[in-house]
Amino acid sequence: MSTSGKLQVGLLFGGQSGEHEVSIRSAQAIARGLAGNAEKYQLCPFYIQKNGHWSEPELSAQVLATGQPVANETRRTSFQFPASAAAVDVWFPILHGPNGEDGTIQGLLRLMGKPFVGAGVLASAAGMDKIAMKTLFAAAELPQVRYLALTRGQWQSQTDHWLARVETELAYPCFVKPANLGSSVGIAKVRNRAQLQSALDSAASYDRRLIVEAGVTAREIECAVLGNEQAQASVLGEITYRSDFYDYETKYTEGLADLIIPAAVPEDLSQRLRKLAVQAFEAVDGAGLARVDFFYVEATGEVFINEINTMPGFTSTSMYPQLWEATGLSFTALVDRLVQLALAGD
Structure with a gap:
């Protein structure tokens, strides 16, 4: 002091x-x-x-x-x-x-x-590694889109096998991602075999662990979580954008994406997603803060958890602080609360 x-x-x-x-x-x-x-x-x-x-x-x-x-x-x-x-x-x-x-x-x-401030070693590592994250979510019986996980070595030694497996088990369109990068870095949406091969080659240049996820036509809903043992969930927010998907440029360039807070969804769905957000937080042993992202398939009412981010952005375009502002917690109060949670959780 x-x-x-x-x-x-x-x-x-x-x-x-x-x-x-x-x-x-x-x-x-x-x-x-x-x-x-x-x-x-x-x-x-x-x-x-x-x-x-x-x-x-x-x-x-x-x-x-x-x-x-x-x-x-x-x-x-x-x-x-x-x-x-x-x-x-x-x-x-x-x-x-x-x-x-x-x-x-x-x-x-x-x-x-x-x-x-924030999550410890376990939750941070699991939140960054999409394969470990999905494994923990599956153990907690949280709903997820279909996916395949592979290594760089498997991709390079069995290229035709993995191309055929993705086409058979996931189909197009699908998303290719490095397992351990954030902010949509290295992610590609693919619609055919040539794009799939190129995307996996690119993802393998970023990380030795790769993931391919089935594409869904869905609204993208986010929820902020705050707390340690008794975590709370914020109101929901929705991201809309004009690009093909929520890539790095769209995420961090003002004017390319719109954040709708609160999200216009039925109250029962809002309560369900907020509950799932806290469950996801607990599944990775989160602490302090996190943002949980969902896919909401409006046509069927299905929801899928996309990912948890254990250290979300705090920029002027970031969803996390805006969600808490809409829930009634000012930015200054949010920062104070995070520091106090760090002290309490030590």
Whole structure:
């Protein structure tokens, strides 16, 4: 705790994933939220450069101010952090993607012996790995679309087998995804064999574990979850867009997607999805926060859980904070609640 009696909040952002710039934007919003709680918290920012170098708070504050990444500096020796990191009371790792929300940084923070916002190692790893996630959802008997999981080695050694299997068991259209990337990176919608082969080749360049999911004609509904042992679900939101699917550009470019909050769905469906969102959170052993995404097939009334995101974005276009705003929790109050949940869950 600082000499002023305020809790030192270590805001950890940037990172080595392809979502580096998104993390900076999320961190800017979190910093504003902490400023709204200035009587309780003192911001101590730590920017992780793309080469893994942990920047001092002074340079980190400059990145927050400009919103621009900096050129890589000389890399520190492994596990050598800025001296000011020792004064942090609670960490807020607003990192997205691999080496950010996949359990790696969570394990490091656990070893450092300080509480941190968000899920622990298990939930973070399961939330990032789509195959592990789907396995846990299946064990919890949560409804999911049909899918096939394979490795890069299986794809490269048995190409014709997997092409035929996808066509037989899933059919077109279907979605090809790397198992361990977020924000729609490396995902492709395919409608024929040539596209399928190209998409699997591309996905294999990102990750050694791959997944192919059956396509469904559905509305995309999202729900925010907040809490530890007694998690609560927000009102629902719906994403609409004009692109072929909700890809990276659509997700993070203002004006390309519309967020409808609250989603115009029947009340019984709303209650069902909110219950399923909490069940998904519990299935992966979530903590702090998560956003759960669903497919709602309006023609049949079917719902399928798509995925859980254990560290959702906090940018101006992000659904998570907007869902809580619509539920009655302001952004400043949300940030405060997340820090308090971190302290309570340690």
